[in-house]
Amino acid sequence: MREAEYEPVIGLEVHAQLLTRSKIYCDCPATFGAEPNTQVCPVCLGLPGALPVLNREAVSMALLMGLATKCTISPVSVFARKNYFYPDCPKNYQISMYDRPLCANGYIDIETDGETRRIRIERIHLEDDAGKLIHGEGGVSLVDFNRCGVPLIEIVTEPDIHSPAEAYVFLTNLRRLVRYLGICDGNMEEGSIRCDVNVSIRPVGSGTLGTRTEIKNLNSFKAVEAGIGTELERQERVLRSGGRIHQVTNLWDASKKRLIMMRTKEEAHDYRYFSEPDLPPLVVDRSWIDGVRERLPELPGERERRFIDQYHLSAYDAGVLCAERGVADYYEGVVSDVGEPKAASNWVMREVLEELKNPGSSIGEFPVKPEALAVLIRLVMDGMVSGTAGREVFKEMLRSGEGAPTVVERLGLRQVSExxxxxxxxxxxxxxxxxxxxxxxxxxxxxxxxxxxxxxxxxxxxxxxxxxxxxxxxxxxx
Ligand SMILES: [Zn+2]
Missing domain, CATH: 1.10.10.410 (Arc Repressor Mutant, subunit A)
Structure with a gap:
C-alpha cells in the first residue's frame, strides 16, 4: 500500500504595532527607541486605581485595516482581560478582545506560482503590547516598560495557508498593506510586526484537522518560513512512525535553525478572560466607519493590476514599483510629466531603487523629484543625451541638486549627433x-x-x- 500523503494546514497570528502618537489606554508617547522606562505612567505601569482611556486613533487604524481586508465591522465590540503573569506585564493582564472582536470575516488575496489564493481573516482585534525583557550577563534580566500599552492589532487568519512559501508571501503582502495604510511601519527588527504560527498536517483529502502545534519567537519572515518547514517535517516523521502529535508551543532558534519545545500549549480558558470592567463596550457608528473609509488609499494589489493595464508594464515591474506606496507615487509622478511608462519604469527601478538601498535614504526625501527625473528622461528619449551619459547626469543631479539641462551643459554631455x-x-x-x-x-x-x-x-x-x-x-x- 502507498504511504499516506500529508497536507499542511497553517494559520497565522500577526501582531502589528500601530503608529499612533500615544499609547492605547494612556497618553504616554508610543515612540520606539527612548531611554528605558521614560515613557510610562500609572496606567501603563498597572498601578492600583489607574483607569484606562481608549485612544480613538488606534480604533480608527484598526478599522482601516478591517476595511482594507473586507472584514465585517462590529457595531459593538468588547474589551476583555486576558490574565497571565509575566515580568514584562506589570498589570498581570492584557486588555485585549475576546469573543466580540472589532473586525471579523475578511480576507487577503495573494499570488503564488501565478495563482491567486484567498487567505481568510478570522478576526482583527485591538490590544496593548507588553514591555520588553533584556536578558543580560550573569543571569540578570532587565525590564523596559516603555512598550507597555503601545497599541497592537492582532490579525488572525483561518488555517488557509498550505505551505511555508505561502506563509512567506502572505506576510509580505500583509506588511505591504499596513505600510500602504500608514498604520504600521512594518519594521521587523524593531518588532513592529511579530508573527506566531499554528501548524498541523492531515492526510490529503481528510476533512478533519490534525492536532496543531504553535511556533513562537519567529523574528523574520524567513524564520517563519524555515520554522514551519522544520515543524512540518517533524510532524510527518512522528505520524509515519505511528506516533501522536501533542499540542505544544515550540520556540524557533534562528541561530541553530531548530525548534525547542517550550511548554504544552495553553488553552483559552487558562487566561480566565472576562469583560474589561474599566472600559465600556466600544461602539462604532456608521459615520465613524465612513470617515475612516475616506482615508483608504488605493490598495497595493489593485494598484499593481492597474499598473499592468494602464501602463502595460510586466507583472514583475508592477510588483516592484508597487512594493512601497511612496515609490509607486513617485513613478506615477514621473509618468504624468513625461509619459513614456516603460522608460520611466526602467529609470525608477534601476537608478532610483538602487539609490534607495543606501542607508538613510528614503523615497519621501529623495533629492531628485519626479518632475526633475521626467526632464532627464525627455532629454534621453529625444536623443539629446545618450543613455549612458543620462545615468551620469542622474548621479550628478543627486549630488548637486541641479536640473538635468544645467548638468548636461556643465559637464558637456550633450550628445554629438550631427x-x-x-x-x-x-x-x-x-x-x-x-x-x-x-x-x-x-x-x-x-x-x-x-x-x-x-x-x-x-x-x-x-x-x-x-x-x-x-x-x-x-x-x-x-
Ligand atoms: Zn502610560
Missing part, C-alpha cells in the same frame, strides 16, 4: 584603421561594430550610435 565634429571623428577612426577598412570592404562585414565602437570611444561616448551607423555606412560605401 555636424562637423562627428564627421571628423569618424574620418579619424577610418584613417587610423586602414587595414580594417580594407578587410571590411572585401567582405569582413562584422567589423562594422568595431568601427562604431571606435567612434564612440573617440567621442567619449557622446555620439548617438544610430547616427554614427548611418554616416559610417555612407563612408564605407555600403
Amino acid at each position: 555636424g562637423d565634429e562627428l564627421e571628423a571623428a569618424i574620418d579619424r577612426v577610418l584613417d587610423e584603421n586602414p587595414k580594417e577598412v580594407e578587410r571590411y570592404r572585401t567582405g569582413t562585414t562584422k567589423l562594422f561594430a568595431f568601427f562604431v565602437g571606435q567612434v564612440m570611444k573617440e567621442t567619449g561616448g557622446k555620439a548617438n550610435p544610430r547616427v554614427v551607423s548611418e554616416i559610417l555606412k555612407v563612408k564605407l560605401g555600403d
Whole structure:
C-alpha cells in the first residue's frame, strides 16, 4: 500500500504595532527607541486605581485595516482581560478582545506560482503590547516598560495557508498593506510586526484537522518560513512512525535553525478572560466607519493590476514599483510629466531603487523629484543625451541638486549627433584603421561594430550610435 500523503494546514497570528502618537489606554508617547522606562505612567505601569482611556486613533487604524481586508465591522465590540503573569506585564493582564472582536470575516488575496489564493481573516482585534525583557550577563534580566500599552492589532487568519512559501508571501503582502495604510511601519527588527504560527498536517483529502502545534519567537519572515518547514517535517516523521502529535508551543532558534519545545500549549480558558470592567463596550457608528473609509488609499494589489493595464508594464515591474506606496507615487509622478511608462519604469527601478538601498535614504526625501527625473528622461528619449551619459547626469543631479539641462551643459554631455565634429571623428577612426577598412570592404562585414565602437570611444561616448551607423555606412560605401 502507498504511504499516506500529508497536507499542511497553517494559520497565522500577526501582531502589528500601530503608529499612533500615544499609547492605547494612556497618553504616554508610543515612540520606539527612548531611554528605558521614560515613557510610562500609572496606567501603563498597572498601578492600583489607574483607569484606562481608549485612544480613538488606534480604533480608527484598526478599522482601516478591517476595511482594507473586507472584514465585517462590529457595531459593538468588547474589551476583555486576558490574565497571565509575566515580568514584562506589570498589570498581570492584557486588555485585549475576546469573543466580540472589532473586525471579523475578511480576507487577503495573494499570488503564488501565478495563482491567486484567498487567505481568510478570522478576526482583527485591538490590544496593548507588553514591555520588553533584556536578558543580560550573569543571569540578570532587565525590564523596559516603555512598550507597555503601545497599541497592537492582532490579525488572525483561518488555517488557509498550505505551505511555508505561502506563509512567506502572505506576510509580505500583509506588511505591504499596513505600510500602504500608514498604520504600521512594518519594521521587523524593531518588532513592529511579530508573527506566531499554528501548524498541523492531515492526510490529503481528510476533512478533519490534525492536532496543531504553535511556533513562537519567529523574528523574520524567513524564520517563519524555515520554522514551519522544520515543524512540518517533524510532524510527518512522528505520524509515519505511528506516533501522536501533542499540542505544544515550540520556540524557533534562528541561530541553530531548530525548534525547542517550550511548554504544552495553553488553552483559552487558562487566561480566565472576562469583560474589561474599566472600559465600556466600544461602539462604532456608521459615520465613524465612513470617515475612516475616506482615508483608504488605493490598495497595493489593485494598484499593481492597474499598473499592468494602464501602463502595460510586466507583472514583475508592477510588483516592484508597487512594493512601497511612496515609490509607486513617485513613478506615477514621473509618468504624468513625461509619459513614456516603460522608460520611466526602467529609470525608477534601476537608478532610483538602487539609490534607495543606501542607508538613510528614503523615497519621501529623495533629492531628485519626479518632475526633475521626467526632464532627464525627455532629454534621453529625444536623443539629446545618450543613455549612458543620462545615468551620469542622474548621479550628478543627486549630488548637486541641479536640473538635468544645467548638468548636461556643465559637464558637456550633450550628445554629438550631427555636424562637423562627428564627421571628423569618424574620418579619424577610418584613417587610423586602414587595414580594417580594407578587410571590411572585401567582405569582413562584422567589423562594422568595431568601427562604431571606435567612434564612440573617440567621442567619449557622446555620439548617438544610430547616427554614427548611418554616416559610417555612407563612408564605407555600403
Ligand atoms: Zn502610560
